[in-house]
Amino acid sequence: MSKLTIALDIMGGDHGPPVILSAAVKAIQNYPDVNFNLCGDEAVISPILSRLTPSARDRVEITHCEQVVEMGEAPTSALRHKKRSSMRRVIELVEQKQADACVSAGNTGALLTLSLYLLKTLSGIDRPALVGMMPTASHHKVVLLDLGANVNCTPDILFQYGVMGSVLAQQLADIERPRVALLNVGEEDIKGNAQVKSADQLFKDAPGINYIGYVEGDDIFTDHADVVVTDGFTGNVALKSSEGLAKLVINEVKRHSQRNFYSRLMAKIAFPLLKSIYNSVNPDQYNGASLIGLRGIVIKSHGNASKDAFYYAIVQAITEARMQVPDKIKTKIETVLLEQL
Known part of the structure; x- marks a missing residue:
């Protein structure tokens, strides 16, 4: 080759x-x-x-x-x-x-x-999606799409995103049967708009997809699912919000560690731990959204x-x-x- x-x-x-x-x-x-x-x-x-x-x-x-x-x-x-x-x-x-x-x-x-x-x-x-890998509490990565390519998505497009995200999780994260979920305002069946509810049914009718149902925004980072599907408007807001929070955490740790001699000493002792936390949430390492x-x-x-x-x-x-x-x-x-x- x-x-x-x-x-x-x-x-x-x-x-x-x-x-x-x-x-x-x-x-x-x-x-x-x-x-x-x-x-x-x-x-x-x-x-x-x-x-x-x-x-x-x-x-x-x-x-x-x-x-x-x-x-x-x-x-x-x-x-x-x-x-x-x-x-x-x-x-x-x-x-x-x-x-x-x-x-x-x-x-x-x-x-x-x-x-x-x-x-x-x-x-x-029908339409490509911007997809990225996000960190989770268990140090696995979750596939999130769409991140902004398509603001409005039909149920068919959301379903296609789930299929593509599943393949990406299989290939990049080596997960045999990735858990696919739809991002929603609640986990109950009655929640969500018409597009999300229709997409939910499409996933339920597709035996080749390991669909687990709805997840909420805070579930993105809890290793509840391997693939989280949403429209580009919501996905982009979720991405930018998480990056902003990560930068806030990093800057606050830096600021507090330099306040006085005691805090600087404690920061030096805790440096390996702080470095590990920084590496896990640093947005730089998650840069690179695939237009799949x-x-x-x-x-x-x-x-x-x-x-x-x-x-x-x-x-x-x-x-x-x-x-x-x-x-x-x-x-x-x-x-x-x-x-x-």
């Missing part, structure tokens, strides 16, 4: 090339069995080659792109007028089988629009991602490419649809 190739949009994101290039260098050094195609302004990218060993440089290709999709740019504008942009080029490389996956921290709407236009969805999938349901692997990084956060998005791309996630989703969707006939 030939080496994997990961295409990186160097120009996207709030912090621009410096942060993304630093993450790229780290990935290039840590994954000697992976090739990388860096898409963007060649004059900006070329200097990083001097930071690499000769063997590492041999695994890096630079694709010069004249245009950049701006963070506030309308998706339709990116589609029509940015045909030479770094964002479009990384997706084209996946479409043309010149890359096994791509990563961008750019404009989410533009990335979704370009990915849909160039890659198309898998048969049986497409005929190719597209990873969306946070626009304000740090070097470490973007690096984790690259790792996510490598992992999904090795697992051949789109092929696994295609097989699962076809199986579930046949069971419903």
Whole structure:
């Protein structure tokens, strides 16, 4: 099997090339069995080659792109007028089988629009979903989707999300029969809107899915389910709220540990524990939302991602490419649809 190739949009994101290039260098050094195609302004990218060993440089290709999709740019504008942009080029490389996956921290709407236009969805999938892995109390990770690709979802789309999330949990978390749940305002059957209730019935009628019913917001982090399905509006709010809370906890621990000599001493003694807690809730390590349901692997990084956060998005791309996630989703969707006939 030939080496994997990961295409990186160097120009996207709030912090621009410096942060993304630093993450790229780290990935290039840590994954000697992976090739990388860096898409963007060649004059900006070329200097990083001097930071690499000769063997590492041999695994890096630079694709010069004249245009950049701006963070506030309308998706339709990116589609029509940015045909030479770094964002479009990384997706084209996946479409043309010149890359096994791509990563961008750019404009989410533009990335979704370009990915849909160039890659198309898998048969049986109406809309792709942004999906991420979240921490739980038992240190397992839960698959949460949609994180913002589709604000309004039909029951059929929610059901498709559950099937795709189940495959992702099987492949990335090595769970044989992932527990799939619908996010709702209560666990009782009478709770929820019409879309959620209809989706609930679709899951109950699908024997190929290990469906456990409704969960509430606080259940996301309790290891109650392996896959939690919701619409993009609710999922995005849940994601941003959890990230904000994690940052609050981290900052409060730092602040209180520096209040006086006694607190600094106690913080030093408790450093291993504090470091473990920090690592478990640090949002950076959960960066990298998969745009699943497409005929190719597209990873969306946070626009304000740090070097470490973007690096984790690259790792996510490598992992999904090795697992051949789109092929696994295609097989699962076809199986579930046949069971419903």
